[in-house]
Amino acid sequence: xxxxxxxxxxxxxxxxxxxxxxxxxxxxxxxxxxxxxxxxxxxxxxxxxxxxxxxxxxxxxxxxxxxxxxxxxxxxxxxxxxxxxxxxxxxxxxxxxxxxxxxxxxxxxxxxxxxxxxxxxxxxxxxxxxxxxxxxxxxxxxxxxxxxxxxxxxxxxxxxxxxxxxxxxxxxxxxxxxxxxxxxxxxxxxxxxxxxxxxxxxxxxxxxxxxxxxxxxxxxxxxxxxxxxxxxxxxxxxxxxxxxxxxxxxxxxxxxxxxxxxxxxxxxxxxxxxxxxxxxxxxxxxxxxxxxxxxxxxxxxxxxxxxxxxxxxxxxxxxxxxxxxxxxxxxxxxxxxxxxxxxxxxxxxxxxxxxxxxxxxxxxxxxxxxxxxxxxxxxxxxxxxxxxxxxxxxxxxxxxxxxxxxxxxxxxxxxxxxxxxxxxxxxxxxxxxxxxxxxxxxxxxxxxxxxxxxxxxxxxxxxxxxxxxxxxxxxxxxxxxxxxxxxxxxxxxxxxxxxxxxxxxxxxxxxxxxxxxxxxxxxxxxxxxxxxxxxxxxxxxxxxxxxxxxxxxxxxxxxxxxxxxxxxxxxxxxxxxxxxxxxxxxxxxxxxxxxxxxxxxxxxxxxxxxxxxxxxxxxxxxxxxxxxxxxxxxxxxxxxxxxxxxxxxxxxxxxxxxxxxxxxxxxxxxxxxxxxxxxxxxxxxxxxxxxxxxxxxxxxxxxxxxxxxxxxxxxxxxxxxxxxxxxxxxxxxxxxxxxxxxxxxxxxxxxxxxxxxxxxxxxxxxxxxxxxxxxxxxxxxxxxxxxxxxxxxxxxxxxxxxxxx
Numbered sequence: 001x002x003x004x005x006x007x008x009x010x011x012x013x014x015x016x017x018x019x020x021x022x023x024x025x026x027x028x029x030x031x032x033x034x035x036x037x038x039x040x041x042x043x044x045x046x047x048x049x050x051x052x053x054x055x056x057x058x059x060x061x062x063x064x065x066x067x068x069x070x071x072x073x074x075x076x077x078x079x080x081x082x083x084x085x086x087x088x089x090x091x092x093x094x095x096x097x098x099x100x101x102x103x104x105x106x107x108x109x110x111x112x113x114x115x116x117x118x119x120x121x122x123x124x125x126x127x128x129x130x131x132x133x134x135x136x137x138x139x140x141x142x143x144x145x146x147x148x149x150x151x152x153x154x155x156x157x158x159x160x161x162x163x164x165x166x167x168x169x170x171x172x173x174x175x176x177x178x179x180x181x182x183x184x185x186x187x188x189x190x191x192x193x194x195x196x197x198x199x200x201x202x203x204x205x206x207x208x209x210x211x212x213x214x215x216x217x218x219x220x221x222x223x224x225x226x227x228x229x230x231x232x233x234x235x236x237x238x239x240x241x242x243x244x245x246x247x248x249x250x251x252x253x254x255x256x257x258x259x260x261x262x263x264x265x266x267x268x269x270x271x272x273x274x275x276x277x278x279x280x281x282x283x284x285x286x287x288x289x290x291x292x293x294x295x296x297x298x299x300x301x302x303x304x305x306x307x308x309x310x311x312x313x314x315x316x317x318x319x320x321x322x323x324x325x326x327x328x329x330x331x332x333x334x335x336x337x338x339x340x341x342x343x344x345x346x347x348x349x350x351x352x353x354x355x356x357x358x359x360x361x362x363x364x365x366x367x368x369x370x371x372x373x374x375x376x377x378x379x380x381x382x383x384x385x386x387x388x389x390x391x392x393x394x395x396x397x398x399x400x401x402x403x404x405x406x407x408x409x410x411x412x413x414x415x416x417x418x419x420x421x422x423x424x425x426x427x428x429x430x431x432x433x434x435x436x437x438x439x440x441x442x443x444x445x446x447x448x449x450x451x452x453x454x455x456x457x458x459x460x461x462x463x464x465x466x467x468x469x470x471x472x473x474x475x476x477x478x479x480x481x482x483x484x485x486x487x488x489x490x491x492x493x494x495x496x497x498x499x500x501x502x503x504x505x506x507x508x509x510x511x512x513x514x515x516x517x518x519x520x521x522x523x524x525x526x527x528x529x530x531x532x533x534x535x536x537x538x539x540x541x542x543x544x545x546x547x548x549x550x551x552x553x554x555x556x557x558x559x560x561x562x563x564x565x566x567x568x569x570x571x572x573x574x575x576x577x578x579x580x581x582x583x584x585x586x587x588x589x590x591x592x593x594x595x596x597x598x599x600x601x602x603x604x605x606x607x608x609x610x611x612x613x614x615x616x617x618x619x620x621x622x623x624x625x626x627x628x629x630x631x632x633x634x635x636x637x638x639x640x641x642x643x644x645x646x647x648x649x650x651x652x653x654x655x656x657x658x659x660x661x662x663x664x665x666x667x668x669x670x671x672x673x674x675x676x677x678x679x680x681x682x683x684x685x686x687x688x689x690x691x692x693x694x695x696x697x698x699x700x701x702x703x704x705x706x707x708x709x710x711x712x713x714x715x716x717x718x719x720x721x722x723x724x725x726x727x728x729x730x731x732x733x734x735x736x737x738x739x740x741x742x743x744x745x746x747x748x749x750x751x752x753x754x755x756x757x758x759x760x761x762x763x764x765x766x767x768x769x770x771x772x773x774x775x776x777x778x779x780x781x782x783x784x785x786x787x788x789x790x791x792x793x794x795x796x797x798x799x800x801x802x803x804x805x
Contacts, residue, residue, distance in 0.1 A: 020351060023312050026693045027355035027399065030308025032362035033689060034395060036370050037301035039378045042387075044289050047189045047276035051129045053221055056092075057272035058228045060084070060218040061281055064265035066520070066531040074217060074281035076267065078208040081121070081218045083242060090231055093221035095121045095128075097192065098203060099285065104171040104479055104658060105196075107157050111171065111658040113479055115153050117196040119203050125183070127221055134164050135181025144201035148181035153195040172479075172629075175202065188377060191275040192217075192285045211243045217285065219272070228269045235267045283516050292756075293679060300686050303444045305399060307690055310437040311697040312348070345401070352400035373678050373685075435737055441694035442741035442778060443748075448687035449774040450749035451756075454766060455680035458757065461764035462673055468608025469510055470546030473640065474665035476509060477631040477647070479658070486654045491631060493650045499637035504544040505628040508535040510610045512668030519621060521587040521599075523576055530575050533610070533618065536625035542605065544634045552583050552603030555624045559602075562624050566599040570607045572619035587621075599623070609762075612672060616761045691778075695785040698734065702786050731786045738782045742775050749774075 048054055060080055064071040081094035100117040122141040125132065125148070132140070133151055140148050147168060154163040166179045177198055186193055200206045205213070222228060243265065244255040258265075270278070277291040363380060371378045480487050495503045508514055519534035539555050541547075550570055555562045566587060573582045585601045599621075607617050635643055644662070651660045670677075750766060757763045 022696050022699070023351050024355045024358060026308045026311040026696050027352055028358035028362060029689055029693055030305040031352075031355055031359035031396070031399065032366065033304040033686065034301045035359060035363050035392065036366065036378075037297045038391060038395075039367075039380070040370075040374055040376065041294055041298055043189060043376055043378060044277060044294050047289070048191055048272045050187050050189065051272065053127065053129070054272055056221050056224060056226075057127065058220050058222060058231075058269040059272065059275060060220065061268050061270055062214065062265070063268050064263070066263045066265075071265075071531065072281050073214060074279070074284040075214050076216060076218050077211045077214050078205055078216055079211065079242070080216070080238075080267070081220070083238065084220060087238070088231060088234065090223050090226050091220050092223060093123060093127055095124045095126075095219050095221075096200060096206070097121075097124065097217040097219075098200065098206075098215055099217075100198070103173065105157075106169040106171050106657070107166070109657055110157075111655075112156065113659050113661060115156070115195040116193060117170075117198060118192070118194040119200045119206070120197045121200045124197065125181075127219060130183045130186060133182045133184060134162075137181075140181035141197065141199045142201070143178075143180070144199055145175065145177050146180040147177040147196060147198040148183055149179055149197075150183055150185045150195045152185050154179075154182050177202075189276075191272075191279075191288065211246050220269070228271065232267075232269045235269075239266050287675070290675070293675075297682070300448070300683075304686065304690060304693070305395075307441050307444060307693045307697070309399060310441055311693055312351070314437060314697045349397075349400040352396055356396050370682075373681050375675065375678055435733075438694075438698060438734070438737050439741045439744070441690075441697050442738050442782070443745045445687065445690045445694045446742050446745035446774055446778050447749045447752070448683060448690055449777055450745065450770060451753055452680060452683040452687045453770045453774060454753040454757070454764075455676065455683060457764050457770065458760065459673065459677055459680055461762075462613055462676075465609070465613070465762060467510070467669075468547060468606055470634075471511070471665040471669050473635040473637075474545065475633040475635060475644075475647070476512075476663045476665060476668070477633065477651075478629070478661060478663075480505070480629050480631050487629070490650055490654050494631070494633060494647055497643065497646060499635055499639060499643045499646075500633055501636040502540055502544040502634040504538045504541045504632050505630060506535065506537045506541055506625070506632060507628050507630045508537065509630070509632070509665070509668070510545070510608065511665065511672050512663070519589065521589050521621065523585065523587060530572070530619055532572055532575075532621045535610075535620060535622045536628065537622050538624075538626055538628065541622075541632070544632050546634075547608055548606045550604045550606045551580065552601070554603060555622075561600075562602065564597075564599055565602040565624060567603045567605055567622040568601060569605050569617070569620040571617050572621060573604055575619045613762045614760055691781055695781060698782060698785045702734065731783065734782060734786050735779065738778055739775075742771075742778060745774075746771055 051057065059074070060076050062071065062073040062076050075098075078096075081096050085091045085094040098119045100119060102113055102116050105112045105115060105117075120141060124141060125137045132148075135148065140146060149157070149163065157163070157168065158166055163179045163182050168177050168179065169175075170177065183197075185195075205215070220231075222231065240255065247258060247265075248254050253261075276288045277294065279288045360380075367378055367380060480490060491503055491505070494500055516533070519532045521530055521532055535541075537555070539557060542549070542554055549567075552567070555565060555567070559565070568576075568582060573579075576582070576585075576587075578585060582601050582604050587599045587601070589597045589599070605620075605622070609617060610620060611618065633647070637643060647662075648660045651658075753766060757766070
């Protein structure tokens with residue numbers, strides 16, 4: 001029986017090649033989209049789950065609010081790990097990590113500056129599953145100058161030589177480290193990406209008891225099955241006991257008074273597996289994913305598949321006229337309804353199977369492009385991953401059953417006497433179902449169109465907003481400290497180039513990777529502190545980056561007292577409660593030992609965006625420093641490649657063994673919003689695909705309607721109706737459906753995109769033009785699709801139309 005069903009199904013598919021091809025193409029696109037998004041979602045949800053203790057590990061993060069300025073930081077104070085492990089039995093292990101950037105590492109005559117380094121506690125490899133290839137997990141990180149490197153780093157540094165016992169010189173720190181272990185590369189689905197792990201015993205501050213400084217990423221291993229919320233509820237006691245006394249010493253007020261003034265500080269626990277998709281902390285280890293995009297793309301996948309299934313239903317019912325008499329004759333000859341249902345379901349599963357093969361080809365071709373757009377290296381691992389394979393097979397089965405169920409029951413329910421006479425079409429219920437499905441298709445399409453337009457409008461706003469500094473033609477040269485006492489010579493050579501307008505030095509860059517800190521100031525002793533960010537800058541920092549003073553002056557070599565001078569941004573002035581009279585005001589900073597440093601205000605700079613546009617501009621202060629190792633070069637030429645070549649020559653003449661690395665400020669800015677840009681491109685592609693599939697469904701319904709009204713059209717033509725009037729007659733109902741879809745999609749898309757825009761502190765308004773443009777696109781595409789069948793029906797010979805019965 002199965003063989004007979006299959007044979008009939010193949011014959012039917014071949015006989016209806018056009019409709020079958022459209023069905024297969026629509027389902028293939030829907031399935032391919034689902035598979036791509038399945039790979040994306042599976043990758044995003046897999047982060048850090050490679051650790052055997054993943055379900056036990058939590059990260060300790062810091063939260064607080066000082067004078068309305070919120071703090072949410074991924075790293076905490078040095079003693080937090082040891083304190084929590086000693087005070088709470090549910091904490092089995094505690095370990096720490098401190099980042100060290102990509103320092104210059106010298107081995108022999110070669111220098112390397114592209115390998116990220118972290119200092120970690122000796123038990124780090126016992127907490128995280130990073131398998132050792134060489135070395136003893138218990139002892140590799142015990143000694144102060146020991147270092148563990150990945151196999152990739154070992155091959156880069158030493159070639160095929162044995163890495164154990166080799167020494168690496170960290171030029172910036174002037175310290176020699178011995179390689180005591182080699183591990184496999186850190187998995188790509190990890191929230192940290194380091195090639196080198198050095199012993200924390202080499203960090204002087206690691207044993208500090210200070211509760212007023214931070215910088216240590218702290219992880220706890222809790223008892224198996226323990227609810228971390230219970231420990232989190234106890235953390236306010238830790239704040240009271242350990243942070244209260246130093247807070248009073250540095251600020252002169254108790255923790256209770258501090259909180260009474262509207263401030264607060266404390267800790268949160270974050271499950272390890274939540275870090276990648278649920279992090280919005282400053283100073284974190286990487287730019288992570290976003291759970292909202294997982295939800296959005298998952299919804300898109302489901303809707304794309306539903307739209308493809310709707311197409312199958314519409315096209316199957318549209319072609320019912322070719323199958324009706326077949327059904328009638330089968331019923332007259334004794335076929336039962338169940339047999340007919342199984343026959344049509346077999347056809348559906350065969351079409352879905354062919355669509356799956358085509359979808360796999362589409363995925364294979366599209367995967368590299370989708371990987372680049374999403375910023376994630378994805379691979380087709382359906383066969384190697386049992387869960388993904390099972391999900392894929394289940395997806396295909398559900399798709400086949402979902403797409404084929406309605407046509408199967410619809411066609412098998414025909415009355416044999418009626419269909420043999422040609423009267424086989426369903427009543428109002430079937431009519432409204434088909435129309436409802438078209439409305440649903442265009443509702444999804446219009447929603448995606450609006451979403452895409454909003455994303456690109458926000459990106460345009462980001463690219464054209466007044467930042468308060470000039471990001472164009474600004475070259476960033478890190479690690480100039482590698483030049484040692486020749487750093488000044490390198491700067492002079494670069495500044496002497498006629499293509500260079502200005503040169504300054506600072507590790508604080510307005511966008512992209514930059515130094516960071518929390519700098520607490522208050523106008524007078526024992527007064528409420530204001531949290532600020534401190535920029536250590538040079539004399540011509542403002543001029544190089546095109547920043548403008550609101551009033552006052554810049555740092556100057558003429559004034560010896562500028563070593564204690566300070567420049568505030570306008571937001572800081574408002575935070576201190578001053579209006580336009582901030583000049584010569586004094587501010588006091590207390591370090592973690594309670595020692596005070598007094599600064600006097602020499603100028604106020606106009607606000608500029610030194611944070612992401614997701615955040616409001618916060619208080620900023622600038623202090624004078626001439627010991628920075630990052631050069632910032634402002635070019636005044638279009639010959640950027642020539643300037644780069646010249647700078648590289650100067651660099652290599654002074655640092656022949658150190659690699660030449662650089663970046664441009666405008667590229668850093670673009671990279672800061674790369675995920676939003678990629679999201680826009682992906683949404684645009686999905687919107688185009690949904691429109692394409694929806695048009696296939698609309699084409700099916702137009703075909704169905706034209707077939708149903710063949711005799712009516714013939715009568716109208718005989719009575720003198722024009723082709724134009726008939727086209728309008730057939731198109732009018734469909735345009736009403738598209739307009740209804742727009743009415744439903746407009747408020748839904750507004751709500752969704754308003755939520756998305758709320759993540760930006762600075763955002764574009766959602767104007768009516770977006771909705772008008774989306775409506776015009778949808779209507780024009782619908783008209784173009786419908787017109788094909790409408791015109792074909794309108795120009796048909798009315799004599800043939802009247803002979804259809």
